[in-house]
Amino acid sequence: MEAVLKNLSSTVELLAVAANSGAANSGAVEQWDKHTMSRAFDWARYCEHVHSRFHNNPAIRRVMEQQLELTNRSLQDVIPGYTEVSFSDLPRLQHLLLIGLLNNPELPISLIKMLFDTRSPLDNMQSEYQDVTGLCSHIIRCKAACKVLSPLTDLSAAGAEVQGRMLMERLGALLSRGSDTRPAEHFLGCVLQGCQGAGRQFCLVITAALLTTKNSAAQTAPREFLLDWLQNKHSVLQSLCSALPATLLIDLAKEHNKFRDAYCDVLKKWASDMEYCISEGEWVQTSTNPTVSFHKLTEKFMALFEACPSLRANTEKELKALKISDGDFDVKGLSVWGDLLSALNM
Structure with a gap:
């Protein structure tokens, strides 16, 4: 942990240097070259x-926040007008670094040209500095695509289908240019960020993309990539499973085994977050998704098993093992797994 904290402080100091002209530091931006900038990112x-x-x-x-406070205090003493970096800023540190560099008049023109190079890593996979070459041009293209893909206030089924196809086409283009999936991940991240406040519409577009995809070789890569991305983005996956109508969730489960398994895992996660409320005589959500009741959870499991019969045996085996780990009691309210099994087999 000591090494992580040291690296965190060093990176924040690097960010401060990048954003301040004339910084009294041996790594001043006017002395940077391509390798230095690549390492900064x-x-x-x-x-x-x-x-x-x-x-x-x-x-x-808490420890990392304390380290950031110490680093910020130290930098404020030596850099006039220094802007603090908080823990919540860390997810967008590349963005802050880029903005700092572009606002720094000491940034060499050669590096500016590299950042705006239209022969971006997507087109020039042999570039030694492919992580930063054409970075600005790439962001501009992503922002343009995000603008087109941004959800409409009242998204119709036809509109979602069109946007879903566009999403898959863009992912296909990004994935076809090499084995590096980071450009596609960055693109989806930009789309997700641009859809803040319109989560349900974003989920509808993803669903449309997965349900309207043709079973062609050209569509296999973006489809598999999107499914893997969903599995790794737990918050997006849970939002999707919560926001979508049951019929769409079942359609996705029948169409894609990866989604079927991920959906089942989400349902088990919701169950694990439940506590028994004695006053209500029912299992209730404690943190994950307050809108999902025990009754609704049972209905979702039953609908999934009906649509995907092969999933039932293995899932019930898992639930029985979880019930045993809770003491294997058959009394209501002692184990959510036991009560869930009883409800499923009524």
């Missing part, structure tokens, strides 16, 4: 990864 990505890994760990997060 590597460290920014490192901090984004650290945030992703530890943001749900209160103890480690």
Whole structure:
């Protein structure tokens, strides 16, 4: 952990240097070359990864916040007008680094040209600095695509289908240019960020993309990529399973085994977050999704088993094992798994 904190401080200091002209530091931006800038973005990505890994760990997060406070205080003493970096800023550190560099008049023109190079890594996979070459041009293209794909206020089924096809076409184009999936991940991240406040519409577009995809070789890669992305984006997956009508969820489960398994895992996660309320005589959600009742959860399981019969035996086996780990009691209110099994087999 000591090494992580040291790297965190060093990266924040690097960000401060990038954003301030005339900084009294041997790594002043006017002395940077392509390799230096590439390494700077590597460290920014490192901090984004650290945030992703530890943001749900209160103890480690507290230690990191304390380290950031010390680093900010130190930088305020030596850099006039320094802007503090908070823990919540870490997920967008590459963006902050880029903005800082572009606002710094000491940034060499050669590096500016590289950032706006139209022969981006997507087109020039042999570039030694493919992580940053054409970065600005790539962001501009992504923002343009996001604008077109941004959900409409009243998204019709036809509108979702059109946007879904566009989403898959864009992902297909990004994935066809090499084995590096990061451009496609960045693109989906931009779309997701642009859809803040319109989560249900975003879920409808993803669903349309997965349900309207043709079974052609050209569509296999974007379809599999989108399914894997969903499995790794737990918050998006849970929102999708919560926001979509049951019929669409079942359609996705029947069409894609990966989604079927991921959906089942979400239902089990919701069950694990339930506690028995003695006053109500029922299992209730404690944190994950307050809108899903025990009755609704049971209905979702039953609909999934009816649509995908092969899933039932293995899932019930897992639920029985979880019930045994709770003490294997058959008394209502002692184990959510036991009560869920009883409800499913009534």
